[in-house]
Amino acid sequence: MAAEDKETSKNAGPGAASDAGKRTATDSPVEATADSPEEATADSPEEAAPQMLTVASSPHVRSGESTSRIMWTVFACLLPAAGWSVYLFGMKAAIVLATCTGGAVVIESLVQYFTRGRTSVQDGSAALTGLLLALTLPPGASVVICLVGAFVGVVVAKAVFGGLGHNPFNPALTARVFLLIAFPGPMTRWPIPLQALADKPQKLYGQSTSWLDAAGRSLDFANAKTGAALHSLAAKVDVITAATPLAVAKEHWKRGTGELTTYSDYFVGSMPGSLGEVSVILLLLGAAVLLIRGYISWHIPVSFLLGVIVMAGLTHLANPTRYMDPIFHLLTGGVIIGAFFMATDYVTSPTYPLGMVIFGLGCGLLTMIIRLWGGFPEGVSFAILIMNACTPIIERYTRPTRYGLKPWAEPEAS
Amino acid sequence: MPDTKEAKKLDQDAAPTTDGSAEQASQDSPMRLVATLIIVTGVAGAALAGANALTKDRIAAAKAAKKLASIKKVLPRCSNNPVKDAIKVKSPKGSEVEVYRCRSRQPDGSAPVVAVAIQQSSTGNRHKPYSGLIQVMVGIDARTGKVRSFKNNKGSDDVAVVIVKLSETPGLGSKAQDYDFRKAFAGRDLVDKDRTSDGKLWATRKDNPQLGFVDAISGATITSRAVTEIVQKALAVWNANKKIILTKGLDAPPKRPTTTPTREKRP
Amino acid sequence: MSKSSNILSRGLWKENPVLVLLLGMCPTLAVTTSAYNGLGMGVATLAVLLGSNIFVSLIRSLIPKKVRIPCYIVVIATFVTLVDMILEAFVNNLHSSLGLFIPLIVVNCIILGRAEAFASKNTLGRSALDAVGMGLGFTLTLFALGSVREILGNGTWTLLQYQEILIQLRLLSKSTDPILVMILPPGAFIALGFFIAGMNAIVARKKSKAA
Numbered sequence: 092m093a094a095e096d097k098e099t100s101k102n103a104g105p106g107a108a109s110d111a112g113k114r115t116a117t118d119s120p121v122e123a124t125a126d127s128p129e130e131a132t133a134d135s136p137e138e139a140a141p142q143m144l145t146v147a148s149s150p151h152v153r154s155g156e157s158t159s160r161i162m163w164t165v166f167a168c169l170l171p172a173a174g175w176s177v178y179l180f181g182m183k184a185a186i187v188l189a190t191c192t193g194g195a196v197v198i199e200s201l202v203q204y205f206t207r208g209r210t211s212v213q214d215g216s217a218a219l220t221g222l223l224l225a226l227t228l229p230p231g232a233s234v235v236i237c238l239v240g241a242f243v244g245v246v247v248a249k250a251v252f253g254g255l256g257h258n259p260f261n262p263a264l265t266a267r268v269f270l271l272i273a274f275p276g277p278m279t280r281w282p283i284p285l286q287a288l289a290d291k292p293q294k295l296y297g298q299s300t301s302w303l304d305a306a307g308r309s310l311d312f313a314n315a316k317t318g319a320a321l322h323s324l325a326a327k328v329d330v331i332t333a334a335t336p337l338a339v340a341k342e343h344w345k346r347g348t349g350e351l352t353t354y355s356d357y358f359v360g361s362m363p364g365s366l367g368e369v370s371v372i373l374l375l376l377g378a379a380v381l382l383i384r385g386y387i388s389w390h391i392p393v394s395f396l397l398g399v400i401v402m403a404g405l406t407h408l409a410n411p412t413r414y415m416d417p418i419f420h421l422l423t424g425g426v427i428i429g430a431f432f433m434a435t436d437y438v439t440s441p442t443y444p445l446g447m448v449i450f451g452l453g454c455g456l457l458t459m460i461i462r463l464w465g466g467f468p469e470g471v472s473f474a475i476l477i478m479n480a481c482t483p484i485i486e487r488y489t490r491p492t493r494y495g496l497k498p499w500a501e502p503e504a505s
Numbered sequence: 506m507p508d509t510k511e512a513k514k515l516d517q518d519a520a521p522t523t524d525g526s527a528e529q530a531s532q533d534s535p536m537r538l539v540a541t542l543i544i545v546t547g548v549a550g551a552a553l554a555g556a557n558a559l560t561k562d563r564i565a566a567a568k569a570a571k572k573l574a575s576i577k578k579v580l581p582r583c584s585n586n587p588v589k590d591a592i593k594v595k596s597p598k599g600s601e602v603e604v605y606r607c608r609s610r611q612p613d614g615s616a617p618v619v620a621v622a623i624q625q626s627s628t629g630n631r632h633k634p635y636s637g638l639i640q641v642m643v644g645i646d647a648r649t650g651k652v653r654s655f656k657n658n659k660g661s662d663d664v665a666v667v668i669v670k671l672s673e674t675p676g677l678g679s680k681a682q683d684y685d686f687r688k689a690f691a692g693r694d695l696v697d698k699d700r701t702s703d704g705k706l707w708a709t710r711k712d713n714p715q716l717g718f719v720d721a722i723s724g725a726t727i728t729s730r731a732v733t734e735i736v737q738k739a740l741a742v743w744n745a746n747k748k749i750i751l752t753k754g755l756d757a758p759p760k761r762p763t764t765t766p767t768r769e770k771r772p
Numbered sequence: 773m774s775k776s777s778n779i780l781s782r783g784l785w786k787e788n789p790v791l792v793l794l795l796g797m798c799p800t801l802a803v804t805t806s807a808y809n810g811l812g813m814g815v816a817t818l819a820v821l822l823g824s825n826i827f828v829s830l831i832r833s834l835i836p837k838k839v840r841i842p843c844y845i846v847v848i849a850t851f852v853t854l855v856d857m858i859l860e861a862f863v864n865n866l867h868s869s870l871g872l873f874i875p876l877i878v879v880n881c882i883i884l885g886r887a888e889a890f891a892s893k894n895t896l897g898r899s900a901l902d903a904v905g906m907g908l909g910f911t912l913t914l915f916a917l918g919s920v921r922e923i924l925g926n927g928t929w930t931l932l933q934y935q936e937i938l939i940q941l942r943l944l945s946k947s948t949d950p951i952l953v954m955i956l957p958p959g960a961f962i963a964l965g966f967f968i969a970g971m972n973a974i975v976a977r978k979k980s981k982a983a
Binding site for chain 1: 948949951952953954956958962
Binding site: 570 | 835838843862
């Protein structure tokens with residue numbers, strides 16, 4: 092059982108006992124004896140009956156959670172935000188959501204078939220990857236883009252490394268960054284939620300949706316904010332694209348032009364953006380469920396947001412005309428979905444509280460560095476991927492010492 | 506690996522026939538080493554010198570043909586060779602620019618300049634390209650001072666703005682080579698530094714929604730701005746040197762161009 | 773299988789320089805942005821390999837062991853410069869798109885490797901056969917890699933581009949967006965990774981069948 096020990100000790104240190112219980116990879120050493128140790132992390136069939144007289148290493152307290160249960164809960168927590176995006180952007184958003192999620196599941200099944208069961212589609216991780224990916228895409232993404240993204244997420248980012256539990260990078264974000272480089276045009280075309288605007292222009296929208304004014308001007312509508320004008324606009328054109336608030340902000344400080352929407356717009360999502368970044372409030376709702384059920388701990392999201400706030404606050408204080416304030420940076424882009432749903436991915440983030448805080452702060456600071464001085468207007472996905480790469484080294488230096496050992500001592504060779 | 510074994514055997518077979526063990530010592534003598542190197546490098550040098558002599562003209566011709574090809578793309582049918590009929594002028598910023606002139610022989614024997622090709626690069630641009638250098642060849646109608654537009658030999662519309670060199674991101678900035686982007690420049694001229702004669706501004710529509718006339722490539726605004734400025738610079742060179750270009754070094758007495766228009770379409 | 777045909781064929785599959793020996797990665801990754809570029813690079817390398825293998829084999833008994841590497845390098849550099857000049861004179865557009873990577877053939881490990889490991893120990897005929905086999909293996913791999921990358925990344929398949937002649941198939945319509953990253957540097961690594969994985973899978977399957 093030496094190899095087994097290694098697997099479990101990696102995750103189940105004393106400091107993380109409560110957490111490790113939920114790290115489903117390690118909570119089933121009993122069943123894992125049937126498999127080779129490497130696969131133990133990948134598939135741990137919950138339904139296997141406990142056998143008599145099997146000797147297993149810690150943890151011995153089982154929480155009754157399983158990979159698939161956690162995955163499907165997270166999936167469900169994302170559904171309100173996904174539904175909202177369908178309401179805002181219409182059929183286009185529904186197609187993106189369906190192709191990404193369905194595509195990921197189908198591709199995972201194919202991988203399972205070809206690798207003779209070394210990954211498992213039942214654990215729900217593929218469906219979650221697909222949904223998360225869909226939420227990072229612009230509503231107008233084509234079917235081809237969605238399928239390529241699902242392939243990259245499931246095969247290149249996960250299966251190639253040995254399946255769930257072995258992937259060094261968050262699969263959904265890897266896929267998104269791949270798509271961003273692969274399809275730079277379509278991936279940066281953000282449609283305005285036009286039809287939804289037309290139905291409830293006053294209720295949904297604040298007073299200063301300036302991009303809408305600009306869109307109306309370009310199509311010779313004097314006042315594009317009234318319902319009738321919006322209806323005829325929506326009937327006249329397929330789609331109007333506009334820059335996301337972050338892109339506008341970036342132009343703003345570079346050239347001193349461009350107007351921004353109000354914060355209430357950001358909160359309900361009446362702005363151009365990817366499916367999952369348009370509704371902060373519904374994402375927070377889903378995140379609250381995860382926090383209450385204990386599926387994610389507060390460390391990573393809070394330190395992530397803190398990193399963003401500190402960085403944005405300092406730059407805003409230094410030069411308020413050039414840099415936007417922290418609230419703007421929290422409400423726009425993918426900070427919320429990234430902090431609560433992506434950075435907290437068990438496999439690719441540190442295990443111990445101190446490591447989590449370092450990880451989260453790193454994500455927040457990198458996000459802001461990319462947003463303020465980088466080439467792209469949005470930096471959440473890059474920041475999380477970079478910190479994913481740093482996870483092993485953070486883990487190495489934040490591992491709690493075992494009782495009786497000197498702090499920072501090298502772990503004994505077992 | 507049967508081949509390796511066999512190779513070794515071959516090596517051993519070959520060794521005694523050529524250099525025996527007695528010869529091994531002499532093989533390592535410094536003189537022998539130096540001599541070998543001198544001979545090898547000498548033979549290599551001689552071979553390359555010969556090859557250079559054989560290919561030199563051909564390479565020069567290929568380079569000239571390449572230049573002529575991009576010039577020809579922006580000029581109508583000429584009765585002269587524009588590369589040979591080039592003059593050097595000063596740009597408004599003071600750098601030296603070569604202007605390639607295209608003449609059309611008239612029935613009366615004169616050959617006025619009907620169009621010119623001017624190449625400009627992004628060097629010194631206010632709007633820098635995204636990466637590397639952009640070079641653009643611009644064809645200007647000598648009678649109107651406007652960027653030429655014409656039908657190309659495939660019969661479709663084209664504009665005399667040709668990207669000679671560009672190292673922008675493929676798929677984004679590289680779309681500056683597409684007609685969809687370049688067509689914005691067709692028939693544009695330059696008056697007053699940054700205006701066209703019909704009051705438009707030399708800017709992308711993104712920077713100036715009312716007056717700008719260039720539709721920026723989606724996702725590559727930086728490249729669009731850079732190319733716009735380069736084309737504008739080429740027109741500025743034309744504006745500053747119109748007289749010299751039209752009159753200097755004429756092979757026929759200066760005459761006002763007659764009304765006969767040159768044929769834009771190539772047969 | 774006779775021995776000479778074995779020498780010829782092993783470069784194509786069993787000892788494929790790119791997929792098995794992992795030699796010449798620099799040009800493999802850098803110039804395979806189109807099928808035609810891959811083909812051009814492959815043929816240029818084949819020509820240099822053939823020339824250097826023949827020449828090294830001819831002078832193998834005259835060169836003292838101590839200075840053999842500098843001598844081989846001079847021989848290889850000479851052939852590379854020749855190929856460079858010929859390409860610039862006759863296929864100028866290919867020369868400008870391959871650019872720096874033609875002079876870099878000098879340091880392509882395949883060429884010095886074959887000179888040192890094979891040509892310096894074998895007869896002229898066998899060395900020439902070896903060069904052709906290895907060169908063809910390199911060329912075909914680069915062509916295949918270039919094809920995959922160009923089709924996915926640009927939607928086209930360029931087979932020939934000489935002055936005014938252009939043989940190019942458009943496999944994806946202009947309105948569909950190609951997977952641009954495939955013709956960017958990361959795409960080279962991803963495509964090569966899948967090529968090597970596929971090759972290993974086939975070899976493993978063959979082995980398990982034979983066993």
